[in-house]
Structures are given as structure tokens and as C-alpha cells.
Amino acid sequence: MEDAELEGYRGDTLRLLKDAGAKNGSTIHVAGRDGFEYSGILIPRYSHADANHIVIKLRSGYNIGVATENVASIRVIRDSIIFETPAVSIQPGVASSKRHVLLLSTGGTIASKVDYRTGAVKPALTAEDLYSSIPELSDIALITPEVIFSLYSENLEMTHWQALSSRIASAENQKVDGIVVMIGTDTMGYTSAALSFALIGYSKTVVFVGSQRSSDRPSSDSAVNLKAAVRFAAFSGSRGVFVAMHENTSDDVVSIHSAVRVRKNHTSRRDAFQSIDTFPVAQVRGDEIHMRDSHEDRSREDAAVKLKTKFDANVALVKFHPGFDALLIEILSKECKMRGLIIEGTGLGHVSSRTVDVISKLTMRGIFVGIASQCIWGRTDLNVYDTGRDLLRAGAVPLDNMLSETALAKLSWALANFPASATKEMMSRNLIGEITPRVSVE
């Protein structure tokens, strides 16, 4: 027995929710038999999930499961969703058709469909096809679709970053308010971070958007994500590069993340993308855009780094691990012509003593070595332990809490557009929020 408004819930749990008048997407208050209380948005259960939990999304962005047997009472607070911070609503108003969005397609699930012969998902739809399959887009803005590539994102490389940057830069003088880039989610974090650097000083809003389930599937997130991306690109007036993806597993809310602080943290969920060590920049809920007032783009005006759209492919990202053979990075620097390397160290940014010795050789030969952490959250610090101090002496550059993926993109950009002597300073300095300030979320 299933209920469309309570997708995924079964048995006693379904009955309990029905009796309370709750629907997926409702904001509910749950009181537990043990005195605990939670409020949050009821989200649908996956079909393979057990029947004994209610799952609610808390305002923190996390989901919790409450065991049905522990529930004392459920009360519906409201059917809509409240954003977690003081928000500024921007209403499109009647003149919406005057806004103009350039819709670029590069491939990926959002621009693909299932091949019913093989059962596989293939890049098939063009931007035009998708646009015409989501007629509501024209209610939001005037859309100019354009196919740039038709590639799975795992095949996008620095040459594609460069071509995409150049195309978007060339739209600076085009009569468009914003640009939406449809792309595969697998490497969306890397590509959107890369474009964030290439488009410093750019005057329009750029929004990357993908989907985790293809548009022909009932659970697809592509239409909701795409509409939110177009709305944000058309109306937010925010300068910078952003990522628009589902905030939770229900279909109501899309998070707008800073492209330099976002990471794909789940292989399959629709809310796989998370802002790391910070909150999303904004939220799109139906036709409303809620900006976080803390968002600002301080340094985008720096003329010296404006619209530098080249990328150097001679960079690498390496994860340190027990048994790591340091010969590997020596070979990379010789056989693969590597000019710069990002190492995901352990903890605060550590590697083995043998690896430190090889790093020393690399930096002596002018190769940049930056240190991020494989922990994902938190800052590197090479001043606490001997190993860190040895790394600093070996010429390695700690990258604070820059994500390793963002660091790779930034390094590729820095090496291509600026003299090698500037690399260390460029990589250490926070340009566009790729390093978060120390007073922040915990």
C-alpha cells in the first residue's frame, strides 16, 4: 500500500503520517517517547529503504531517521518550506520574459536519456530538445540554447574548461542576463571551480546545473534543477559561478552553492552536492530566490586577474596513503611533464618522511607542490607536527581549507595565465572565497 503524497512510506509508518495529515515536503514536528523533539521537512523514502523510520530533513541540511516505534506524536507545522537564514525574496514579476538566459549544453545526465534497447543512459538530448521538453522555462526567461559538447563529464579536460570559458567570456557583450551550463555531475565540482577562476571579473551570473537521474525517469531532478538554475541566472544579479542542485530528496528546494566550495559527496542521491565548511549561497524555492545575506564577492573586481581563460593540463592531484610510493610523483614530474601538483595529505596535510624528501626535489626544480587534506572538512596546518614543518622546509605550500578539487582547477588556471614566480602567492591567497574565513560554520 503506497500513497503518492507519502512516497516510499509503508505500514505503520505510513498510517502514522497519514493520521497526522503529513505529506512529503511538509514541515513536521516529531516528539519522541524519550523526550526528544525535532522539526524538519518530511522527505520521501527510497523504495529499498526499511519501513520503520520517518526521515526528516533538518534545517542544517542533514537528514535524520526517527524510528517509528519511538514516535510519541507528529504535528504538521506547515506545508511549505522555510529557509534557514534571514532571506531576501526576489520576485520575478510580470516583466520576466524580458530576462534572457544563454543555455549551454555540454552533455551529462541532464542532457541524456535511457536507451531502451540496452538500458544504459546515453548523452542524447540537445539543449534545444531539453528546452522544448520543459516548456515552463520560457515562462521564466527568454532562452537561447546552444550545444557546446556532448560528453560525459568524466571525459571533460582542461581543453574543455578553456573552450567553455572562452564561449562564456564572449557572451560578456551579448544581450543576456545570465548563463546556465548543463553538465554531468561527476566532475561538475572541478569544472565549475575552474570556470570560477577563469571568469573572475565577469559581469553576469553563471550557473552550472546537472541531474542525478535522467529526465525520462519519474524520480528525475533535471527539470527542477534546470528551472532553478535558469531563475537564478536570470534574476539573482549575483556575479560569480554557482552550482544549482537539489537541496534534499524532495522536489521543492534547490541549493545554490559557491562553485569553489561545493563537492559531490554521494554517488547517487539527488542531494549529493554539499557546500563544505560553509552554507550554500542561496536557495531557490519555486519562483522565489532566497539569498543568504552573508554572500559577497569582494575580490571579483581585481582587474589584474580579469577573464583569464587559459588552463594548463600539466597538473596532477595525488592522494597520499600508507604504502604510497613516492617514486610516483617523481615519475609524474619527469614522464608526464607535470608543472604543478596537489597532494591530498592525511589529517592536517601530512605525508610520509620519504615523500617529503621527494617533494623537496620537485620544488627545487620549480614544480609547485600544494598540500590539501583528504579529510574533506577542516583546514590544513603544517605548523603543529614535525612532518608539517619538514613539508614547509621542503617548499610545499599549505592550501588552508581549499578543497583539493578546487585547488587542482586553480593551479591549472594559475600556471596558464601568470608567471611561475606568482604561483605560490596566487595559490595561498583567497581570491573568490575558495578559502573560507576562520570565523565560520562549524
Next chain:
Amino acid sequence: MEDAELEGYRGDTLRLLKDAGAKNGSTIHVAGRDGFEYSGILIPRYSHADANHIVIKLRSGYNIGVATENVASIRVIRDSIIFETPAVSIQPGVASSKRHVLLLSTGGTIASKVDYRTGAVKPALTAEDLYSSIPELSDIALITPEVIFSLYSENLEMTHWQALSSRIASAENQKVDGIVVMIGTDTMGYTSAALSFALIGYSKTVVFVGSQRSSDRPSSDSAVNLKAAVRFAAFSGSRGVFVAMHENTSDDVVSIHSAVRVRKNHTSRRDAFQSIDTFPVAQVRGDEIHMRDSHEDRSREDAAVKLKTKFDANVALVKFHPGFDALLIEILSKECKMRGLIIEGTGLGHVSSRTVDVISKLTMRGIFVGIASQCIWGRTDLNVYDTGRDLLRAGAVPLDNMLSETALAKLSWALANFPASATKEMMSRNLIGEITPRVSVE
């Protein structure tokens, strides 16, 4: 103005909490002006955090910050902490001194102190020193301390895994109830996972424990973690290998994680370790152990894989990224004598087409190639997209939701103890919970 019982809180926020009678560690109920309500444990603020938020730890294990200006009311529910699942309490009782724990020290922050000349943290204390500095340990169990190594964990390699496994295996017939291993947190996840495989079939409890702040610092977590580890090793009667670390940033609760499902997800926080795609196995709170009743170790009895303590160092873990030079893994297989490789693909486990071609060459030469995901959470699936199907055809083996770090440790163990023909089957099969069942937490 600071308050020891409300460490880190200042100004209006401090006053609000004081008026409510709340202390760090209290379970509080917070009602917001917008109708939201939360219950959770009040946790201390970092000294560098802003003064405008109350931070509570929810039962889900996540922390949320509530803006002080949005708080309508605060009510203290209780001063103790409730565990999130039906729990079985084990009380040590009066005969505690009869339990016997072998305390092995390998180095790391938990066995180190600050050198006041240089300000750096150095491995200095021996197991004896630390034991004598925490006299309460002898209230819990009879302790036999022993120094195995004195190394930062970033310098631990497969030879150390092997030595440590052999030492613990040899304690099988020693009169001890459990073994506690003090180790650096940087690679604790890798080492404890490795030992989990080496000690399949072992009859005693093995607990890895570390600390994020050295024992001479007021914020140190070493004493609390160590006491919890000793208590769990002495009294839980659980077979298997576990990791004991702070559950939150207060000092009351220690999570006991399955060593094959735990990851260091923050560079510096005391609650850096998280169970991935599952919950911790148990919780230690003062002198109480709360087991999750869902914990079982089904397959530890398999005689064929009992106490195989060798490890092969000819393995590598590589993270795929845009611009990844596939030549790298070809070189690894030739120059570095690599016998097995774990690749952290993107999303469901993808790599570029060029990389697929090189993987095909490797597997033809008998090198094992396993696919994990760099997303951390969620499962790999090579049946959805063309790229995945190509990878399967190339002979790559998807590892479901095994963590890449656990996969590296398992591969090193499988290659050393079993014929190469068994590697694929060993790596695909769930032996001790390294792959979680599909009906699980979301």
C-alpha cells in the same frame, strides 16, 4: 566574559543559555521564532567561532547552529545524554579489576606531548608513561602496556600492519580480555581496516584509539578516548576491530566505530571520525557501554580466512580527476611493481575513456583493478552508463560502497594471503561488514 560550564559562548548567547540553566553537555530544547524546534546536546563553541550561534548536536550525530536572534525559548530537558537506539547497558560491576587489557602503543598524538622549545608536538610518551598519567585506567582493568613503535601514523606502512597483526595474533593465548592500540589518527582508518582483515576469526576485542589534541593540552581528548577504548576492550565481549573516538565536541561520549566503515572527515575536530553509510557500533558514556543491537559479526568464523596476518606493499590508491594522465597507472604497474590498484572514480565509479583503455591493459597482465568512488558516501554502480559498462568489459571490479581506504587495506591483505585467482572474488564479497547491506541508513 566566559563561563567554564559554557565554554566558548559569549555575550547575548551566553546570557540566554545561562538564564535557561543550560550547560555544555545538557540536552536542550530550542524553539525558534519561525516555529522550528530542535532538541540536542549543547556543545562548546570553538574560541574562534562567532558569538551569535548556539550549537547543538542532534541525535543523528550532526551539529546545527541556531542563530541567537532567532531563538524564542530554551528549555533544559536533562543533563545527561540519551543514546539514539535501543541500547543494552553493560555495567562493569565490582569485579572489574579482574579484566585484563593489553595496551599497545605505536605513536601518534595520543602518545605524544608538546616540545616547549619548538612548540611542535612530538611522539614522546611511552605506553607506560601515558598509563601512569591516567591512573583511572587501573580502575577499569588490569593494564599491560607495551611499546610497539613510536611513529607518526603517516609513516606507518604495510610492514607495520604486519608486525602489529602478528603481535596481536600472538596474544590469542595470552591471558587478556582485549587489546587497545594507541595510534596516530592520520592513518588510523587505513591501519584499523587492515587489522580487521588480518584478525578475522580472532577471539578478543581490538580497539584502536587516537587523539586529535595532545594530552598536555586542556582540550585534549586522549584521556576520555583511552578510557572508553579500554572499557570497550575489557567488557564489551565484541569480536572484531573497532575505532574509539569522541562522538561530539563535548567530553562525555565516545563512539565505537566498525574499523572497516570509519573515516577521518575533519582535519582537527575531536569528533573527526564518522561511520560512513552506517551508524557506530556502540557508544561509551562514562562507565556504560551501549551496544547497537543491530551489530553482528556474521562471517568472522570462516576458518579459511582466519588470522592471515601478511600484507603486500605492491598496491596503490589513485584518485581520478579531470586531466588525469592514464600513463601514470601504466608506469605504476611497470616501475613500481604494482600488483593491485584501487581507483577512486567519479560519481558511480567513472573514469575517462582513455583511462579505461589503460585499465584494460593492466587487467590483461593480471593486475587487479578495483573501483571505489571519490564521493565517499553511496555505492558504485557500473551498470548505469556506457563508461561503467566499458570499465566492466576492461576487467575492473566495482567495490559497491567499500571505502577506498578500506579497499586498499583489503587488497594488500588479499594479495598477500591468497592466490591471485581468488582476488576478484575476495574483493567483491562482503567479509566483515566492509560493504553495508542495501537496506540501511540514508
